[in-house]
Amino acid sequence: MAFLVDISNRKKSEDALRESETRFRNLFELSPQAVALAEVETGKIIDVNDRFCALYKYSKDEVIGKTTTELGLYSKADREKFLKMLEPTGEVHGLEMDFRIGDGSIINTLMFSKKIQISGDPMLLTILFDMTERKQLETQLQHAQRMEAIGTLAGGIAHEFNNLLMAIQGNASIILSNIDESDPRVERLHNIESLVKSGARLTGQLLGYARKGKYEPRPINVNRIVEETADTFGSARKEIMIYRNFAKDVLPIEADQGQIVQVLLNLFINAADAMPDGGKLIIETMNISHSRIRYKPYHAKPGTYVLMKISDTGQGMAPETMERVFEPFFTTKKMGRGTGLGLASVYGIVKAHGGYIDVESKMGVGTTFSVYLPATEKKLVQEVYVSEPSAAGSETILLVDDDAMILDIGAMMLQRLGYTVLSASSGKQALRIYEADKENIHMVILDMIMPDMTGSETYDALKKAEPGVKVLLSSGYSIDGQAQKIMDRGCDGFIQKPFALDELSLNIRKILDEDDEKES
Numbered sequence: 001m002a003f004l005v006d007i008s009n010r011k012k013s014e015d016a017l018r019e020s021e022t023r024f025r026n027l028f029e030l031s032p033q034a035v036a037l038a039e040v041e042t043g044k045i046i047d048v049n050d051r052f053c054a055l056y057k058y059s060k061d062e063v064i065g066k067t068t069t070e071l072g073l074y075s076k077a078d079r080e081k082f083l084k085m086l087e088p089t090g091e092v093h094g095l096e097m098d099f100r101i102g103d104g105s106i107i108n109t110l111m112f113s114k115k116i117q118i119s120g121d122p123m124l125l126t127i128l129f130d131m132t133e134r135k136q137l138e139t140q141l142q143h144a145q146r147m148e149a150i151g152t153l154a155g156g157i158a159h160e161f162n163n164l165l166m167a168i169q170g171n172a173s174i175i176l177s178n179i180d181e182s183d184p185r186v187e188r189l190h191n192i193e194s195l196v197k198s199g200a201r202l203t204g205q206l207l208g209y210a211r212k213g214k215y216e217p218r219p220i221n222v223n224r225i226v227e228e229t230a231d232t233f234g235s236a237r238k239e240i241m242i243y244r245n246f247a248k249d250v251l252p253i254e255a256d257q258g259q260i261v262q263v264l265l266n267l268f269i270n271a272a273d274a275m276p277d278g279g280k281l282i283i284e285t286m287n288i289s290h291s292r293i294r295y296k297p298y299h300a301k302p303g304t305y306v307l308m309k310i311s312d313t314g315q316g317m318a319p320e321t322m323e324r325v326f327e328p329f330f331t332t333k334k335m336g337r338g339t340g341l342g343l344a345s346v347y348g349i350v351k352a353h354g355g356y357i358d359v360e361s362k363m364g365v366g367t368t369f370s371v372y373l374p375a376t377e378k379k380l381v382q383e384v385y386v387s388e389p390s391a392a393g394s395e396t397i398l399l400v401d402d403d404a405m406i407l408d409i410g411a412m413m414l415q416r417l418g419y420t421v422l423s424a425s426s427g428k429q430a431l432r433i434y435e436a437d438k439e440n441i442h443m444v445i446l447d448m449i450m451p452d453m454t455g456s457e458t459y460d461a462l463k464k465a466e467p468g469v470k471v472l473l474s475s476g477y478s479i480d481g482q483a484q485k486i487m488d489r490g491c492d493g494f495i496q497k498p499f500a501l502d503e504l505s506l507n508i509r510k511i512l513d514e515d516d517e518k519e520s
Helices: 002-030 050-056 076-086 132-177 185-209 222-236 257-273 319-324 342-352 404-416 427-437 455-465 482-488 501-519
Strands: 034-039 045-048 091-100 106-118 121-130 218-220 240-246 253-255 279-289 304-312 356-362 366-374 396-400 420-424 443-447 471-475 493-496
Touching: 034 050, 050 121, 076 091, 076 106, 106 132, 132 185, 132 404, 132 501, 218 222, 218 257, 222 240, 222 257, 222 279, 222 304, 253 257, 253 366, 257 279, 257 304, 257 342, 257 366, 319 356, 342 356, 342 366, 396 404, 396 427, 404 420, 404 443, 404 501, 420 427, 427 443, 427 455, 443 455, 443 501, 455 471, 455 482, 471 482, 471 501, 493 501
Parallel strands: 240 279, 396 420, 396 443, 443 471, 471 493
Antiparallel strands: 034 045, 034 121, 091 106, 106 121, 218 253, 279 304, 304 366, 356 366
16 A cells, blocks of 8 residues: 555656646746756756747757857856856856857847756756847947037037137237238238137037037038039049949938038048048948938937948058047047047037938958938028128127127227127126117127026017017027027027127128118
């Protein structure tokens, strides 16, 4: 009887074991995560599920019987690190590990391992979570935050530098307006103005990176702009052979033509610098859907884009250089040979136009920049430029700026043009002056960036005090972002620092004379 009971108990145990193994097998195979089972002593893989094969790009036959190091999934040093963590408790919880999978690419995983017994043999059960996409998103976010922080700093520096240039330009303009053209000092003064313009171009590149550049978007013909810019560049760099491959059906883009030319020239110059002894520059254009812009460190917004691809046969870039290539002031050139602002401004301009830019490069082979800009259905407009003569005036103007240097030189420039000037060093002071004498004030020239009461707040307060007030907005930043919002609320004009006497005169007369024409 005892023998029969023993057989019955043994059968129950065997049934329970088979049931347990079946349950384990089902969980093993149906797991949505990659699962592997290996021998503890040898490290040889004895089983993997289908998800493991799909993730690691290997078939079961290719992995069973081999170790992870034999497969080249990770290095021997990484395995020793893993075993060191496993040894104390027999478990590993959330170890980050990079694996080289069957197709040669790298994936990032989170590993959970535990020693278990199967039929009395010690085994190592490992579950692997694919963290590759999450890691990429984290990297994208960190990159975007870093670039945004650098952009804010770059924009602030450019704004302050433009104020300094404004003072230099203003003083030069006033002296030139009071000196005879035959005076030998005139040439020196014109040299100063040229230097100011050079400085303004540098700050323009900084503002371009900070996405606060001067933008006057309109539908433009991409092929025409690329063709003309390539011709101009090619005439100056005869050692570079330029090859063009333009799609005939390329759609227009809505963009600032001058900024797109700057993007192209900077990319052309960058290519030429990589080919000091000459080489090939290949330029391509085409329409492309957002669905074809894949495997990038961003997700392109739905729509059609125009792709401008600029490739060279130059020296190429190392991976560490590519990671920083769009940062302002980063340059691989020798001291004094480059500002490090060219590609930084390209990045800012492209982003400000709602586009994307990629770079691919290999040392000794060359580099390719791909610029994607949103296509537009708007029709191309034929532009006509009409020059306007400068003119003086006699009206009263309220000048508002928190920078004493700008306030002083601005007042001198206005007085030189014949205007009566009232000055205010803050928005609150400007409001008090205006409300006390608004019948006699014909225009307000208003700085955009001021402490305590901003240019935007001051503008709204002035409009509330007098809806018909004429305001010319002035800033070291250009007409983008905050300035554009003020313009959209009805501001009459915008002038970017630094500006010369004739530019100031033309902007003032445009607003005041237009008002007189309406009244007549």
